[in-house]
Amino acid sequence: MNYQDLANLVFPDAKDISFYEEKYPRRNLTEGAIVTRFAPSPTGFVHIGGLYQALVARKAAKQTDGVFFLRIEDTDQKREVENAITGIVNSLQDFDMSPDEGQINATEELGNYGPYKQSLRKEIYQAYAKYLLAQGKAYLCFCSAEELEAIRAKQEAAKIRTGYYGVWANCRNLTVEEMIKKVQNGENYIVRFKSTGREDRKIKHHDIIKGNVDFPENDQDIVIIKSDGLPTYHFAHAVDDHLMGTTHVVRSDEWLSSVPLHLQLFQELGFRAPKYAHIAPIMKNDNGNKRKLSKRKDPEAAVDYYKKEGIPSDAVKEYLLNIASSSFENWRRQNPNLPIEDFDLQLNKMSVSGALFDMVKLLDVSKSTISRYTAEKVYEEAYNWANEYDAELKELLSDKEYALKVFGIERKNAKPRKDIAKWSDVKENISYMYDIDITDYPYQVINEPEDIKKILQLYIEKYFNEADDKQTWFDKIKTLSGELGYASEVKAFKENPGMYKAHVGDVSTVLRVALTGRTNTPDMYEIMQVMGKDKVINRLKSAIAKLS
């Protein structure tokens, strides 16, 4: 009786690993091409941190003509959430980050290295577990949850390291005969890795982001195959990333401390280990403490939040790149119109510590992003958003020709208007351009009904002409101001405030408020042009009528 017999007894049907080694040959890629992956577990929506990882991983691959794939890590069936896979796939699609290989919907996938869903790879993991078992590099553990708990309790009481290792690993020294006997007796078991490491020795690891990190070797006999026959994360990681040809593992830095284990696993399995890039997670300030953005507490943790708010996916990616690399901002300033695909992200320049999520900054990035859009693009995006989330806005936008004019206001100039941060702002932003009932007129300096009435009436009767160019238009407002005793130049007013009731700016404000119901708007000349003569006259008349 030897380990081979034990392996055959436990995994009678498992294939020899040579089968898989041949089935999944080395990828034929150009020198330096990077293969990365996004490997979420389907336990809910995509987290902004997950998107961040995926963005970084995907960029690293794309920059080198490599491959970016999506692997679903569903080895914990208890935690699996319905439709999560579809959610993941859709979120990546929303951000224009669909993978080259992997799941493309709940049941289908792309690529030659699949299945890309771990629950479908059970036999593969078992083949490799059998391989380790046959060599005595793994063993069966029959400890119950209670026994494990008892071990832990003892360790804690003695204030020593907890875990299943060394002398605490009860089943580690079971003989092959004993293990076989227990299996034949129907005892429950799991497969554990027989660690070759020693806690008093150090291993060196070079992480692409974190740099040189030394750890004690791993000496824990971790579980590789659980009682349901599925692998643990660690084992699946080693097997999958080897078979799938991953060259660079980009993942959250919570995994950093598992590196010794992972390296050991790769070595004992005879695999070449990938390079690791552990990224710092995105944090949030919670009463003075930093913590990871939480799925439960923070709405902005969910990637869908941005979609619902109408923050363009481009903007979210720009913001994330901002966090990832400080050189991105400089690059963007120099290349305002290039797509972010052209930006070269250096993994080794990425920040080592977790950044606090900054919504204000995101919104600023978003404003800039949207300001670079053409009116056509703004229309399209706003319409698509409205179509899903805001029926009223959709209705407003139904007249595309007019909407295009509205979105074109102050957009054609060298310094386009920057006032939309998210599509959910649009309605509030443009509603006065439509046939709404203005009820509130927040007149400012000039606020006597009689004065207002005079200005508006005179403007309608004598000065308004749709055909005027901008200079003529404004000259007329100046003339009108003078005619009614207001300063037609602000400077003149400032020099001699006592001589006038108010100045041309104040007169303009009256017109603006009467026209739009607000004190702040984009350029009034353009607004009038877009509204057209009838609407302008009607608005002004109606404002007069509403003077008390």
Place this chain on the structure above:
RNA sequence: GGCCCCGUGGUCAAGCGGUUAAGACAUCGCCCUUUCACGGCGGAGACAUGGGUUCGAUUCCCGUCGGGGUCACCA
């Protein structure tokens, strides 16, 4: 608690032995011959702390403090 990572203005961050310690967001003021936004100019605001090493430390070493991660048949 053990192990590991991190600590530059409110936030994101350059700099990594000698700098007036960049830049962006936010904030304040001024300017942009009508508002707001944009843009321009300017202001305020930082190297956690204590020891070393050095002619000289934000940069290197050690301690302290602070923050984070990890120690599952979860990923």
